[in-house]
Amino acid sequence: MYHGSTVLLQAMLPKYRRHFALLLAAVNITSKDVIDNYDIILVKGLLHQYVKYWQKIFDLRHMSSNIHSLLHIHKSIQYLGPLYMYSTFNFESFGHDMVCMIHGMTHYGPQLISNLQYYRQAIIDVFKRDYPEKLFYFNEIIKHIKYKTLSSIKSRKFADCRVSFVFGRQTKLGLIRAIVTDPNDSGKIFILLEDLIDEFARHHLLQFKTNNTTFSTIPNIYIRKRSSCFILRSSSHILHKHSYRFLNDEETIEIIKYSSLKESS
Numbered sequence: 001m002y003h004g005s006t007v008l009l010q011a012m013l014p015k016y017r018r019h020f021a022l023l024l025a026a027v028n029i030t031s032k033d034v035i036d037n038y039d040i041i042l043v044k045g046l047l048h049q050y051v052k053y054w055q056k057i058f059d060l061r062h063m064s065s066n067i068h069s070l071l072h073i074h075k076s077i078q079y080l081g082p083l084y085m086y087s088t089f090n091f092e093s094f095g096h097d098m099v100c101m102i103h104g105m106t107h108y109g110p111q112l113i114s115n116l117q118y119y120r121q122a123i124i125d126v127f128k129r130d131y132p133e134k135l136f137y138f139n140e141i142i143k144h145i146k147y148k149t150l151s152s153i154k155s156r157k158f159a160d161c162r163v164s165f166v167f168g169r170q171t172k173l174g175l176i177r178a179i180v181t182d183p184n185d186s187g188k189i190f191i192l193l194e195d196l197i198d199e200f201a202r203h204h205l206l207q208f209k210t211n212n213t214t215f216s217t218i219p220n221i222y223i224r225k226r227s228s229c230f231i232l233r234s235s236s237h238i239l240h241k242h243s244y245r246f247l248n249d250e251e252t253i254e255i256i257k258y259s260s261l262k263e264s265s
Contacts (some may be wrong), residue, residue, distance in 0.1 A: 005221050019057060020033060020209035021218055022050040023070075023207035028220040028257075030083045044074035049210050054123055084141065094119075162244035162255055165193065166237045172196075172253060173224055175244075191232040197254055220257040224248075 005024060012020060026046040029039050046071045073083075075156055080086055101115040102108045161176040174193035182188040208215050217223075232238070243256045 005218060005256070006048040015057070018208050019050065019053050022046050022053070022210060022223075025081070025208065025210075025215065025218045026050070026070075026073070028218060030077050032082060032220070035077050035082055035095055040074050041079050043077065047071060047073055056155055162196075162242050162253070163193075163237045164242065164257075165181050165232060166239060167232070169232075171239065173222065173242075175226075175253075177229060189234075189235065191235060191238070192229055194229045196253060196255070197227045197228040199223045222255040222257070224255055226251050226253065 018228045023046075026043045029035070029043050029046075032039065051063075051067055051070055054067055076086075077083065097119070098112060098115060162173065163176060164171060164173055166172075173196040175196065176191060176243070177194050178192040180190050180192070182190065205262075207217065245254045245256075247254055
């Protein structure tokens with residue numbers, strides 16, 4: 001579901017694309033950091049329409065309990081918050097991390113407690129405003145390097161060096177191309193960013209309709225075109241990290257804004 005829009009853009013027939021867009025839009029909305037009453041009502045309408053069309057497209061015999069359970073998701077987010085907060089994937093991933101931190105066959109109890117404390121502190125630190133700079137300096141101390149790049153890949157794999165940032169009074173989207181230090185001041189860093197501008201030619205592929213409302217794009221998914229580069233003089237201007245994927249021409253980028261993807265690298 002994280003990257004279902006890629007299927008919408010490149011493979012599906014219009015009938016299936018419009019149907020799948022309903023589910024994808026609902027999942028995107030339920031993955032936001034903050035969900036209000038309007039979002040809950042919208043998710044309820046999107047998923048009711050998705051289930052209704054499911055029976056028309058795939059017949060009643062394929063109306064399983066999993067499909068029916070979608071009708072109750074709006075209640076889950078109303079009482080428990082965004083879906084990623086209680087998804088089992090996060091807990092399973094955390095458990096795997098804890099197991100990987102244990103070495104040897106003895107004293108694994110104290111190791112687990114110690115590692116858990118480090119893990120909790122890391123979660124606290126990552127939300128501090130000075131975290132990007134602290135992480136950069138830590139990496140330099142370990143690797144003894146003065147230049148490193150986060151250049152974007154051109155393969156079909158997903159990557160996440162795409163960020164939203166403040167430039168002047170605008171909030172923009174960009175790709176981190178490099179992070180460098182000032183040769184005259186090792187304590188100062190500069191971030192080279194490639195600006196991403198709106199690509200209106202692709203927007204129609206993400207349009208869908210629910211009841212009497214037409215959406216020009218699926219919520220939290222953006223289509224952008226690569227543009228010029230410029231420099232940020234402070235990492236504090238970076239707001240969020242997001243996932244992205246190059247489309248076929250390698251100049252157009254599909255951007256996925258998900259709260260649960262922020263820690264993917």
